[in-house]
Amino acid sequence: MNSAQQYIDLYASQRDLICHHSAPVMNAVRDAAMEQFQQRGFPSLKEERYRYTDVTKAFAPDYGVNLNRVQVPINPREVFRCDVPNLSTHLAYVVNDQPLFERDIPYVSSLRQACIDHPELVVKYYNKAATGLALLNTALAQDGLFVYVPKNQHMERPLQVLNLLRSGVDMMVNRRVLIVLEEGADATLLLCDHAMDRVLFLTTQVIEVFCADRSRLDLYELEETHTRCRRFSNLHVHVGSDCVVSHNSITLYNGLTRNTTDVVLDGERSEITLNGCVVADKRQHVDNNTLVDHRAPSCTSRQLYKYVVDEEAVGAFAGKMLVRKDAQKTDSKETNANLCAATTARIYTQPMLEIYADDVQCSHGSTVGVLDEQALFYMQQRGISADEARLLLKFAFVGQVIDSIRLEPLRERLHYLVEKRFRGELNKCTGCALCK
Amino acid sequence: MLEIRNLHASIAGKEILNGVDLTIRDGEIHALMGTNGAGKSTLSNVIVGHPAYEVTQGTITFNGQDLLAMKTEERATAGIFMSFQQPIEIPGVSMQQFMRAAVNARRKALGKEELKATDFLKMMRERRKLVEIDSKLVNRSVNEGFSGGEKKRNEIFQMAMLEPTFCILDETDSGLDVDALRIVAEGFNRLRTDETSALVITHYQRLLDYIHPDFVHVLLDGRIVKSGGPELAQEIEDRGFDWIKEKQ
Numbered sequence: 001m002n003s004a005q006q007y008i009d010l011y012a013s014q015r016d017l018i019c020h021h022s023a024p025v026m027n028a029v030r031d032a033a034m035e036q037f038q039q040r041g042f043p044s045l046k047e048e049r050y051r052y053t054d055v056t057k058a059f060a061p062d063y064g065v066n067l068n069r070v071q072v073p074i075n076p077r078e079v080f081r082c083d084v085p086n087l088s089t090h091l092a093y094v095v096n097d098q099p100l101f102e103r104d105i106p107y108v109s110s111l112r113q114a115c116i117d118h119p120e121l122v123v124k125y126y127n128k129a130a131t132g133l134a135l136l137n138t139a140l141a142q143d144g145l146f147v148y149v150p151k152n153q154h155m156e157r158p159l160q161v162l163n164l165l166r167s168g169v170d171m172m173v174n175r176r177v178l179i180v181l182e183e184g185a186d187a188t189l190l191l192c193d194h195a196m197d198r199v200l201f202l203t204t205q206v207i208e209v210f211c212a213d214r215s216r217l218d219l220y221e222l223e224e225t226h227t228r229c230r231r232f233s234n235l236h237v238h239v240g241s242d243c244v245v246s247h248n249s250i251t252l253y254n255g256l257t258r259n260t261t262d263v264v265l266d267g268e269r270s271e272i273t274l275n276g277c278v279v280a281d282k283r284q285h286v287d288n289n290t291l292v293d294h295r296a297p298s299c300t301s302r303q304l305y306k307y308v309v310d311e312e313a314v315g316a317f318a319g320k321m322l323v324r325k326d327a328q329k330t331d332s333k334e335t336n337a338n339l340c341a342a343t344t345a346r347i348y349t350q351p352m353l354e355i356y357a358d359d360v361q362c363s364h365g366s367t368v369g370v371l372d373e374q375a376l377f378y379m380q381q382r383g384i385s386a387d388e389a390r391l392l393l394k395f396a397f398v399g400q401v402i403d404s405i406r407l408e409p410l411r412e413r414l415h416y417l418v419e420k421r422f423r424g425e426l427n428k429c430t431g432c433a434l435c436k
Numbered sequence: 437m438l439e440i441r442n443l444h445a446s447i448a449g450k451e452i453l454n455g456v457d458l459t460i461r462d463g464e465i466h467a468l469m470g471t472n473g474a475g476k477s478t479l480s481n482v483i484v485g486h487p488a489y490e491v492t493q494g495t496i497t498f499n500g501q502d503l504l505a506m507k508t509e510e511r512a513t514a515g516i517f518m519s520f521q522q523p524i525e526i527p528g529v530s531m532q533q534f535m536r537a538a539v540n541a542r543r544k545a546l547g548k549e550e551l552k553a554t555d556f557l558k559m560m561r562e563r564r565k566l567v568e569i570d571s572k573l574v575n576r577s578v579n580e581g582f583s584g585g586e587k588k589r590n591e592i593f594q595m596a597m598l599e600p601t602f603c604i605l606d607e608t609d610s611g612l613d614v615d616a617l618r619i620v621a622e623g624f625n626r627l628r629t630d631e632t633s634a635l636v637i638t639h640y641q642r643l644l645d646y647i648h649p650d651f652v653h654v655l656l657d658g659r660i661v662k663s664g665g666p667e668l669a670q671e672i673e674d675r676g677f678d679w680i681k682e683k684q
């Protein structure tokens with residue numbers, strides 16, 4: 001039963017405490033989730049979707065878990081400024097796994113509060129798609145964020161959530177986000193991960209998204225943590241008809257990251273865009289795994305994941321487009337392009353296509369390239385140093401993904417951050433006053 | 437300015453240059469002619485420090501410095517510029533980014549401060565007029581989607597930005613129509629000073645009608661086999677290279 005046992009034991013001994021500091025709707029699904037987890041254990045390297053990331057190893061250390069919900073002594077505003085300049089956002093903080101609001105933010109609350117304000121919605125949508133690692137999160141998560149935009153309402157300002165990891169001891173954190181957009185609603189969210197202490201952090205995260213007909217969502221995730229952070233994120237997106245949904249995942253600095261993104265296109269004529277941008281060196285590890293399930297006709301899906309790996313980093317991408325029998329007129333495209341800047345870095349890429357409908361347009365492709373020697377020479381002949389030339393090429397490579405970001409201030413900020421990253425000036429989180 | 441002595445160089449184990457001697461003084465323009473495959477581009481690439489070429493014998497000094505001991509970028513910032521026979525496309529790197537990095541590297545080597553953004557943009561605007569480059573082109577990625585002629589003009593534009601003291605034009609005239617040739621040649625002429633020198637590689641007299649060389653050399657089989665004044669270029673235009681080969 002390997003390292004899963006310690007979590008099973010933890011749950012068995014602390015179940016009452018976990019429930020005590022949570023909400024009935026969340027508690028109602030715990031036991032079943034734990035039971036399933038217990039039967040299954042951690043996904044092994046033999047499983048198709050987990051071939052590139054050793055989950056068991058990441059969960060093996062003895063992490064502390066703040067089940068007692070002890071307040072972390074922190075005034076996030078004082079120690080942390082990450083706001084993307086010129087981006088007028090509503091700011092919410094999640095310190096480890098505890099949401100913290102300085103004032104009321106429209107459409108946003110803690111999950112525990114949501115269990116009081118909108119119990120029917122939480123019952124309806126919470127934990128509807130949890131499988132695999134998400135089960136463990138369901139068993140242990142005690143609170144989270146709830147974003148609810150009612151019918152035809154429009155989130156005026158984007159919501160920026162700062163996920164801050166803060167602890168004096170090795171720590172496990174179980175984050176949860178539930179996003180419900182009713183018909184015609186729209187929302188823009190930016191989730192930023194930062195780590196403020198150099199201990200081992202293990203984060204599990206489950207984001208469940210429900211987009212009713214004609215809704216629009218732009219969801220951005222930016223990880224800028226450190227090499228001792230392990231992040232396991234499961235994003236489930238359920239899309240109705242005539243929706244426009246995008247998810248941008250940017251891994252700028254991390255330790256080990258596994259992002260699982262599952263999209264179900266359940267209504268006609270919807271569009272989903274999944275973009276990923278990964279910069280990794282040292283012994284960083286980034287594994288993006290996607291499944292886009294076309295269940296309804298006439299939907300469009302676009303995936304573009306770009307990686308730059310250097311030194312001894314490992315980048316993995318596996319993405320599957322599943323086009324079911326009834327999903328005629330599907331237009332689906334998946335691209336994974338990688339730049340391997342050193343022979344010691346590794347890339348695994350596995351685009352997959354499974355089609356059961358006949359009138360569809362689907363394509364997938366992946367490339368693994370090295371820095372263009374001729375371009376390097378050309379730049380050096382103009383006086384640009386070899387290092388600077390390499391940097392310009394790497395920067396150009398991921399620039400395509402960043403250019404596709406709709407929020408302009410965020411796009412500019414990311415160009416800046418990526419450049420800093422390639423210059424080696426992003427060893428620590430940039431917005432963090434503690435690191436300065 | 438540039439002094440090449442008994443230069444031998446090879447690529448992929450194959451000897452291409454076997455004993456090139458050439459002296460170029462300040463302010464001089466030297467034309468280099470020769471059949472395809474004679475080694476003209478090889479000589480250019482060795483001068484600018486292309487990593488694929490191995491120098492097996494000989495020396496090159498540039499203003500008294502041992503050029504072969506210098507890195508490619510050091511040679512460039514010391515004032516050597518090559519207009520590529522085939523300019524390279526760099527998707528995703530804008531002309532602006534590229535030129536700013538290059539100009540600032542050159543300025544640094546000259547002990548000057550980095551250019552302010554506004555001054556840099558002004559400089560771009562002024563210099564591109566010299567070769568009549570459209571502002572749209574300088575907002576694009578380096579050479580991406582440029583026509584053959586636009587690429588060559590872009591090379592001269594870069595030369596204008598970097599103000600080198602020694603230029604190599606490697607068949608910059610090839611593939612240019614009459615108008616483009618005039619623009620490129622006149623642009624080059626306007627950049628000349630008494631201190632700048634050049635090595636101009638060409639097959640045609642028509643470029644040399646604009647750029648009047650002081651000396652003309654013929655490179656055959658990896659050696660300079662004949663040198664003369666401007667009249668030699670005209671003779672080659674009329675008679676080809678065979679008569680020179682036969683004399684060998």
Ligand SMILES: Nc1ncnc2c1ncn2[C@@H]1O[C@H](COP(=O)(O)OP(=O)(O)O)[C@@H](O)[C@H]1O
Pocket residue numbers: 447448450452470471472473474475476477478479488
């Ligand atoms: N990368 C290379 N590998 C092997 N041989 C090469 C390479 N580049 C050039 N050569 C050879 O070197 C010789 C000289 O080429 P080059 O200097 O380009 O001639 P030119 O510019 O005078 O036409 C030719 O025989 C050519 O085939």
Ligand SMILES: [Mg+2]
Pocket residue numbers: 476477478521606607
């Ligand atoms: Mg040539």
